[in-house]
Amino acid sequence: xxxxxxxxxxxxxxxxxxxxxxxxxxxxxxxxxxxxxxxxxxxxxxxxxxxxxxxxxxxxxxxxxxxxxxxxxxxxxxxxxxxxxxxxxxxxxxxxxxxxxxxxxxxxxxxxxxxxxxxxxxxxxxxxxxxxxxxxxxxxxxxxxxxxxxxxxxxxxxxxxxxxxxxxxxxxxxxxxxxxxxxxxxxxxxxxxxxxxxxxxxxxxxxxxxxxxxxxxxxxxxxxxxxxxxxxxxxxxxxxxxxxxxxxxxxxxxxxxxxxxxxxxxxxxxxxxxxxxxxxxxxxxxxxxxxxxxxxxxxxxxxxxxxxxxxxxxxxxxxxxxxxxxxxxxxxxxxxxxxxxxxxxxxxxxxxxxxxxxxxxxxxxxxxxxxxxxxxxxxxxxxxxxxxxxxxxxxxxxxxxxxxxxxxxxxxxxxxxxxxxxxxxxxxxxxxxxxxxxx
Numbered sequence: 001x002x003x004x005x006x007x008x009x010x011x012x013x014x015x016x017x018x019x020x021x022x023x024x025x026x027x028x029x030x031x032x033x034x035x036x037x038x039x040x041x042x043x044x045x046x047x048x049x050x051x052x053x054x055x056x057x058x059x060x061x062x063x064x065x066x067x068x069x070x071x072x073x074x075x076x077x078x079x080x081x082x083x084x085x086x087x088x089x090x091x092x093x094x095x096x097x098x099x100x101x102x103x104x105x106x107x108x109x110x111x112x113x114x115x116x117x118x119x120x121x122x123x124x125x126x127x128x129x130x131x132x133x134x135x136x137x138x139x140x141x142x143x144x145x146x147x148x149x150x151x152x153x154x155x156x157x158x159x160x161x162x163x164x165x166x167x168x169x170x171x172x173x174x175x176x177x178x179x180x181x182x183x184x185x186x187x188x189x190x191x192x193x194x195x196x197x198x199x200x201x202x203x204x205x206x207x208x209x210x211x212x213x214x215x216x217x218x219x220x221x222x223x224x225x226x227x228x229x230x231x232x233x234x235x236x237x238x239x240x241x242x243x244x245x246x247x248x249x250x251x252x253x254x255x256x257x258x259x260x261x262x263x264x265x266x267x268x269x270x271x272x273x274x275x276x277x278x279x280x281x282x283x284x285x286x287x288x289x290x291x292x293x294x295x296x297x298x299x300x301x302x303x304x305x306x307x308x309x310x311x312x313x314x315x316x317x318x319x320x321x322x323x324x325x326x327x328x329x330x331x332x333x334x335x336x337x338x339x340x341x342x343x344x345x346x347x348x349x350x351x352x353x354x355x356x357x358x359x360x361x362x363x364x365x366x367x368x369x370x371x372x373x374x375x376x377x378x379x380x381x382x383x384x385x386x387x388x389x390x391x392x393x394x395x396x397x398x399x400x401x402x403x404x405x406x407x408x409x410x411x412x413x414x415x416x417x418x419x420x421x422x423x424x425x426x427x428x429x430x431x432x433x434x435x436x437x438x439x
Contacts, residue, residue, distance in 0.1 A: 018076065018414070018415050018417060018428035018429050019061070019076055019077070019429075020058055020061075020412065020428065020429040021058070021059050021061060021064075021077060021080070021089065021426055021427070021428050021429070022056050022057065022058050022059070022408060022412065022427045022428075022429060023053070023056070023057065023058075023059045023425060023426050023427070024053050024054065024055060024056045024057065024389060024390070024392040024425050025052060025389055025390040025392070025421075025423050025425050026051070026052045026085060026107065026390065026423040026424050027051050027052065027087075027106050027107050027121075027424065028052070028057070028059055028424065029051040029052060029053045030051045030063070030106070030122075031059040031060050031064050031106070031121075031122070032053065032057055032058075032059055032060065033060060052388040052389050052423075053389060054388075054389025054393070054395060054396060055389070055392060055393070055394045055406075056379075056392050056406055056407060056408045056427070061075040061077070061089075061091075062075065063121075063122070064089060064104045064106065064122050065089075065091065065102060065104045065122070065124055066104075066120075066122060066124055074094065075091050076091055076092070077089055077090070077091055077417070077428050078090050078091060078092055078101070078130070078131060078132070079131055079132060079133050079134050079143075079417065080134060080417060080419040080426045080428060081133075081134030081135045081136045081141065081211075081419050081421075082136055082366075082419040082420060082422075082425065082426055083113070083135075083136025083137050083138065083139075083140075083141065083211060083421050083422065084108075084136075084137070084138045084139070084367075084421065084422040084423070085107045085108040085422060085423050085424070086106070086107030086108050086109065086113050086114060086141070086421070086424075087105065087106060087107055087136065087419060087421055087424045087426060088103050088104070088105045088114065088115070088134050088136060088141055088143075089103070089104050089105075089426070090102070090103045090104075090127070090131040090134060090143070091104075092130055092131075099128070099129055099130060099147070099148035100126055100127065100128060100129070101126075101127040101129065101130055101131040101145070102124055102125070102126060102127070103115055103124070103125045103126075103127055103131060103134075103143070103190075104122050104123070104124045104125075105122065105123050105124075105141075106121060106122040106123070107424065108139075109123065110139065111139040111158045111159035112157055112158055112189060113136065113139050113140055113157060113159065114141070114157075115127075115141070115157050115189060115190045116157075116189040117189070125189070125190055127143075127145060127155065127190065128145075128147070128148075129145040129146055129147045129148065129153075130145065131143050131144070131145050132144050132145070132146055132152070133208060133209060135209050135210050135211045136211055136421060137158075137164065137211030137213055137214065137215075137216070138159070138213045138214055139158050139159035139161075140156065140157065140158030140159045140160070140164050140165060140211060140214075140216070141156065141157050141158050141211065142154060142155070142156045142165075142193075142209045142216055143155050143156075143209065144206050144207070144208070144209055151205065152206050153192055153193065153196070153197070153206065154166075154192070154193040154196050154206045154209055154218060155190050155191065155192050155193065156191060156193050156216070157189060157190045157191065159214075160247070161214070162214045162229045162230035162245050163228055163230070163245050163246055163247025163248070164211070164212075164214050164215050164216050164228060164229030164230065165191075165193070165216070165228075165229075165247075166193050166195050166196070166216065166228035166229075166247065166248055166249050167191060167193065167194075167247070168247055168248070193249070195248045195249055196218065196226070196249055199226070199249060200220060201222060204220050204221050204222045204224075205221045206218055206219075206220060206221075207219050207220055207221045208262070208263055210263050210264060210270070211265065211266075212229070212230075212235055212265040212266060212267055212268055212269075212270065212283075213230070213266075213268055214229050214230035214268075215229030215231065215235050215236060215268075216228050216229050217263050217265050217270050218249060219260055219262070219263045219272075222259070223258075223259030223260045223261065223274075223275065224251060224252075224255070224260070225237070225251070225252040225255060225260050225263060225272055226249040226250060226251050226252065227246070227249070227250060227252055227270070228246050228247065228248060228250065229246070229247075230245050230268075231243055231244050231245045231246060232245070232298075233268045233269070233298050234282055234283050234284070234298045234299050234300035234301070235265070235268050235269055235270055235282065235283035235284065236250060236252070236282075237252040237253055237254075237255075237270065237282035237283070237300070237301060237302050238250055238252070238253050238301075239253035239254070239300060239301050240253075240300055240301055241300065242300055243298065243300065252272075252282070252302060253301045253302065255272070255280070255302055258274050258278070258280070259274060259275040260272045260273065260274055260275070260280075261273055261274065261275050262315060264315045264316050264365075265283075265317050266318060266319070266366050266367065267284075267317070267318070267319045267320075267367060268283050268284040269281065269282065269283025269285060269290075269317060270282055270283050270317065271305075271315045271316075271317045271322065273312055273315050277311055277312055278304055279304065279307055279312055279315065279324065280302040280303065280304055280305065281299060281303055281304075281305050281322075282299045282300065282301060282302045282303070283298075283299055284297065284298065284299075285297070285298075285299050286320075287320040287321070287335045287337070287347055288335055288336070288347060288348070288349035289318075289321055289322045289334055289335030289336070290303065290305060290322070290334075291305040291306060291307065291322065291334045291349075292305065292306065292349075293349045293350055294349065306351075307324060307332070307351055309324075309326050309328075309330070309332055309351060309353075310327050310328050310330070311326065311327040312324055312325070312326065313325050313326065313327050314362065314363045315363075316363045316364050316365035316370070317365060318335070318337070318365035318366060318367065318368075318369075318370060319337055319338070319366070319367035319368055320335050320336045320337045321333055321334065321335035321336060321337050321338055321339050321365065321370075322334050322335055322365075323363050323365045323370055324351060325360055325361075325362075325363045329358055329359040329360050329374075330354075330358065330360065331353070331354040331357055331360050331363055332351040332352060332353055332354065333348065333351070333352055333354050334348055334349065334350060334352065335348070337368055337384055338365070338368050338369050338370055338382060338383040338384050339354075340354045340356075340370060340382040340383075340401065340402055340403055341354065341355070341402070342401050342402055343399075343401040345401070354372075354403065355402070356380075356402050356403045357372050357374065357380050357403045358374070359374045359376070360372045360373065360374050360375075361373055361374065361375050361416070362416045362418065364418050364420040366421055366422055367422045368383050368384045368385050368422075369381065369382065369383025369384070369390060369391055369420070370382055370383060370420075371418060371420055371425070372403065373413065373416065373418070376410055377410035377411075377413035377414075378405055378408075378410055378413075379405065379408050379413060379427065380403040380404065380405050380406065381393065381400060381403070381404055381406050382400045382401065382402060382403045382404060383399070383400055384399045384400075386398055386399060386400070388423045390422070390423045390424070390425065391404075392425060393406070408427070413427065413429060414429050415428045415429060
């Protein structure tokens, strides 16, 4: 079951590859066997909800990868990512002689955040190498790719309005002579982040990438952290007095002697877990999600978060809330919004135990929702604003103020590969024993 990424052990993931993906929320209704009775939202609804599914259901990978509706097609999922109204799923080439991945994207694609231009129900992009990890932001996506020579690189696509792709100038580059340089507001497809290659040490590789709304954070195999993109709330962690945006990767301030083993970001703040178990925070904390007991609009340099509830084995940055998983299987939350502490609980400035779940082995958070997976492979969800059925409980209107177990057969949950976006959720299973459209 899940294990934190540890760059000092030289391994990115211990996930089981999957031939089944269970999904709920926006757009997923396009990829479901039409013969299966489903809880779909009214087809006359707006563009976000008319293809939404309010309960978890198996999607056809054949449809997603444009290979036909037959779910028996041999597609093995390596990794997935989901952001604000878009998602990506990656599979490797079936040929052993070809080092190549196919990445299928669906959802919004205004800035080509799916990998290339297009407006089909799904878009499939060939990637030169094996995609080992994906994350998605508001209108951009990033992935770590292992090349044929076993070296790793970061590839990016989508909006670069704030420099979040790290590929150069953006519309806020005030020092740039606009007569000589046209700001690159988005890519024309998937491109390699070559700037990372110039700042990595010998033998150092990208290990994990996280996308906030309009910024990107990269963890390296030696435990260094870099940020790029929008920095007005300090989400790049570049130091006291610094709220500048950066269109190239810059190293996070003050962590030179603190090897980091995990990072998390989904909106405008970042969490980082050190090798010795300390938790750090930078970015927006206007709702007190930094756990210090006070509300701070801008945390411009990493601060250590107080946590005295056991060894930390999981972290998840939500919209205005922070989740922490302790080695005792308990989940603690701080901040405002999707905190799972009851309808009357609005905000908490200190780590508070989430009731109703125990023996948890994996957590995830997005803007207004959270997911927890326990050691019996049961999936729990909670959050606010259930548009497009994103909470997975069969409703489009009800908030879930406390954890609710989702209707997913634990036998199908054979992997901790979960992608939790703003309006889309994807859960990969290591099993191939069920028929399309049934969970």
